[in-house]
Amino acid sequence: EPEVTQTPSHQVTQMGQEVILRCVPISNHLYFYWYRQILGQKVEFLVSFYNNEISEKSEIFDDQFSVERPDGSNFTLKIRSTKLEDSAMYFCASSLARRDEKLFFGSGTQLSVL
Amino acid sequence: GENVEQHPSTLSVQEGDSAVIKCTYSDSASNYFPWYKQELGKGPQLIIDIRSNVGEKKDQRIAVTLNKTAKHFSLHITETQPEDSAVYFCAASQNQFYFGTGTSLTVIP
Numbered sequence: 589e590p591e592v593t594q595t596p597s598h599q600v601t602q603m604g605q606e607v608i609l610r611c612v613p614i615s616n617h618l619y620f621y622w623y624r625q626i627l628g629q630k631v632e633f634l635v636s637f638y639n640n641e642i643s644e645k646s647e648i649f650d651d652q653f654s655v656e657r658p659d660g661s662n663f664t665l666k667i668r669s670t671k672l673e674d675s676a677m678y679f680c681a682s683s684l685a686r687r688d689e690k691l692f693f694g695s696g697t698q699l700s701v702l
Numbered sequence: 703g704e705n706v707e708q709h710p711s712t713l714s715v716q717e718g719d720s721a722v723i724k725c726t727y728s729d730s731a732s733n734y735f736p737w738y739k740q741e742l743g744k745g746p747q748l749i750i751d752i753r754s755n756v757g758e759k760k761d762q763r764i765a766v767t768l769n770k771t772a773k774h775f776s777l778h779i780t781e782t783q784p785e786d787s788a789v790y791f792c793a794a795s796q797n798q799f800y801f802g803t804g805t806s807l808t809v810i811p
Binding site: 592594623629630631632633636644646679681689690691692693694695696 | 738798801802
């Protein structure tokens with residue numbers, strides 16, 4: 589069964605450093621998403637991406653965040669200057685079509701900012 | 703914006719018993735309600751979903767009910783098994799998904 593894959597599974601970084609989280613969505617999916625989950629809290633929407641551009645973003649997704657689809661398979665989330673409060677589990681997700689709305693999640697990247 | 707509340711936060715049942723998890727939502731425009739199961743070390747996996755034009759949907763031991771008037775929906779798992787132990791998330795969506803806080807279900811053999 590096709591799945592969304594994320595790397596790395598764990599990332600430890602120093603405050604102020606840049607991190608890039610990587611995702612390979614399901615190959616025929618057209619919509620891509622990043623969510624995050626701070627320990628003990630809700631899964632929160634960050635950004636959606638379609639046709640090589642951001643289609644929606646939340647208040648969390650400020651200028652420190654950016655997304656990119658550098659090639660036909662990868663989808664990345666970059667945090668330019670990490671803060672302690674960026675520590676969370678980051679999930680990538682993809683869906684075939686917006687109206688389909690069935691989201692398929694990766695297993696996540698646990699980001700720890702020290 | 704939408705606000706999804708989920709109860710209980712933890713639930714323990716004996717193997718073979720039923721488990722019920724309830725969610726409420728605030729935005730009447732939400733029209734899609736998926737349920738996700740998250741096992742340790744894995745991402746959320748869609749287990750069942752329901753759209754606003756349907757009141758109930760069943761898939762083997764799992765069922766979801768939706769009451770649009772009351773703005774609540776529930777997940778029902780019958781004949782629970784130890785492998786059902788996981789964290790379950792509900793969500794409500796119109797154009798964007800809003801998740802509940804999750805329910806940690808433990809099925810005791």
